[in-house]
Amino acid sequence: MASxxxxxxxxxxxxxxxxxxxxxxxxxxxxTTVDDIAAAVGTTRATFYAHFPSKAQLMRSLVERxxxxxxxADVPPLHSVVESGDRDLIRVWLARKFEQWAEIRPYVxxxxxxxxxxxxxxxxxxxxxxxxxxxxxxxxxxxxxxxAPSRRVRCALAFGELEFFSRRWMRLGWTVDRNVSLxxxxxxxxxxxxx
Numbered sequence: 001m002a003s004x005x006x007x008x009x010x011x012x013x014x015x016x017x018x019x020x021x022x023x024x025x026x027x028x029x030x031x032t033t034v035d036d037i038a039a040a041v042g043t044t045r046a047t048f049y050a051h052f053p054s055k056a057q058l059m060r061s062l063v064e065r066x067x068x069x070x071x072x073a074d075v076p077p078l079h080s081v082v083e084s085g086d087r088d089l090i091r092v093w094l095a096r097k098f099e100q101w102a103e104i105r106p107y108v109x110x111x112x113x114x115x116x117x118x119x120x121x122x123x124x125x126x127x128x129x130x131x132x133x134x135x136x137x138x139x140x141x142x143x144x145x146x147x148a149p150s151r152r153v154r155c156a157l158a159f160g161e162l163e164f165f166s167r168r169w170m171r172l173g174w175t176v177d178r179n180v181s182l183x184x185x186x187x188x189x190x191x192x193x194x195x
Contacts, residue, residue, distance in 0.1 A: 013051045015041045017065070020058050024110035029059065030117060056118040059111060063124045066107035067131075070100060078132065082139025082155075085194040091186045097162060098182060105170045112167070132159050140193065154192045161188060 019040035023032040034055055038048045052058040071077070073096060076084075081093045115122040136155035140146060146154060162185065168175075 009051075012041065012043065012047065016043075016048060016051055016058065017061060020055075021062055021106055021110065024059070024062075024113070025106040029055075029110050029113035056114065056120055059114045059118065059121055060124050062107050063111050063121065063128065066104045066111070067128055069104055069107075070097070073100065077135065079135040079139040079142075082136045082193055083143045084139075085143060085145065087186065087190055087194070090189050090193070091182070094162070094185055094189065095182055097166070098178065101166055101169055108167070109170055129159070129163065136193070145194070158189045158192045161185060 016037060020032070020037045023036055023040060027036070032055070034048050035045055037055070037058070038045050041047075052061070074081075074093070076089070078093065081089045111121060111125055115125055133152065133155045136159060137152050140151040140155065141148075145151075165181070165185070174181075
């Protein structure tokens with residue numbers, strides 16, 4: 001009996017996350033209420049709060065899920081790609097990110113909307129950014145490339161370019177040629193991380 005209840009609880013949590021994301025995409029984070037999310041699942045406000053203490057906490061769970069979606073496809077992982085200094089690996093890794101943008105777009109757009117009013121969500125986004133830079137820096141540290149004080153800056157510049165470009169794509173789509181963009185980003189990453 002306990003396993004059925006646990007399965008129902010997990011299913012309700014999953015549905016709250018899915019419907020929350022759908023509503024954030026449709027109405028925006030600020031305009032979506034806890035009652036909207038609960039109603040979309042066919043449950044109550046009390047059930048929502050049994051799973052998430054706030055709408056912001058639901059959003060934080062979605063931020064974590066978007067990070068999982070991004071990183072579970074990374075074979076080899078980012079730190080290994082940077083450590084290798086291999087142009088082809090960098091290109092494959094960046095091309096994979098370009099392909100993932102469509103899947104993670106609803107998560108990222110909602111997270112940035114939420115960050116405008118929820119400091120906890122902004123902190124989660126900052127942590128995500130810093131974790132990616134930490135991974136890149138670990139690769140440079142292991143490779144021993146460049147002087148130590150410049151490694152983090154190099155990684156922040158490279159990852160910042162990808163982050164900015166992804167957010168622009170999420171708002172406007174491809175306003176420039178995708179392949180040219182990829183080629184130039186690979187050049188920039190190689191300049192910052194391999195030369």
